[in-house]
Amino acid sequence: xxxxxxxxxxxxxxxxxxxxxxxxxxxxxxxxxxxxxxxxxxxxxxxxxxxxxxxxxxxxxxxxxxxxxxxxxxxxxxxxxxxxxxxxxxxxxxxxxxxxxxxxxxxxxxxxxxxxxxxxxxxx
Numbered sequence: 001x002x003x004x005x006x007x008x009x010x011x012x013x014x015x016x017x018x019x020x021x022x023x024x025x026x027x028x029x030x031x032x033x034x035x036x037x038x039x040x041x042x043x044x045x046x047x048x049x050x051x052x053x054x055x056x057x058x059x060x061x062x063x064x065x066x067x068x069x070x071x072x073x074x075x076x077x078x079x080x081x082x083x084x085x086x087x088x089x090x091x092x093x094x095x096x097x098x099x100x101x102x103x104x105x106x107x108x109x110x111x112x113x114x115x116x117x118x119x120x121x122x123x124x
Contacts, residue, residue, distance in 0.1 A: 042078075051075040056082070060105055071097045074104070081105045084113075 051063045054060035055078060070078060073090075074097045080086045081104040088105070092098055106118050 045072055046076055048072065048075050051078055056107070058107075058111075064103075065100075070100070073097050074101055075100055078104060082108050 050072070051074070052069050053065055053067070055070075056062050069075075071094055077088060077090065081101060082087055084106075088101075090098055090101055102120060106120070109116055109118050
């Protein structure tokens with residue numbers, strides 16, 4: 001069973017680095033999105049061996065990091081972020097590695113779709 005949503009969201013963009021910068025807004029209609037009516041449970045953190053950064057298979061990307069292995073959260077979500085076009089919603093505490101996780105998805109976009117731009121939206 002699915003339900004069709006008929007909402008319009010409004011988002012505003014402002015450059016936080018430029019004082020008195022112009023604010024842009026855009027409406028986003030999600031009426032064409034279909035959401036599953038079944039609640040998806042949160043995944044428990046699995047007891048996995050830490051994944052080495054060599055899993056990136058790219059020495060340029062590996063050189064960006066000053067650590068040798070991804071942390072448990074990054075290890076668990078590495079495959080869908082770096083090898084698939086699946087959507088991922090990651091909710092984790094501050095300092096748990098969400099930024100590196102987002103970078104993994106961005107690296108995939110740049111690798112698979114080289115002429116594409118990425119917009120990173122951060123909610124505070």
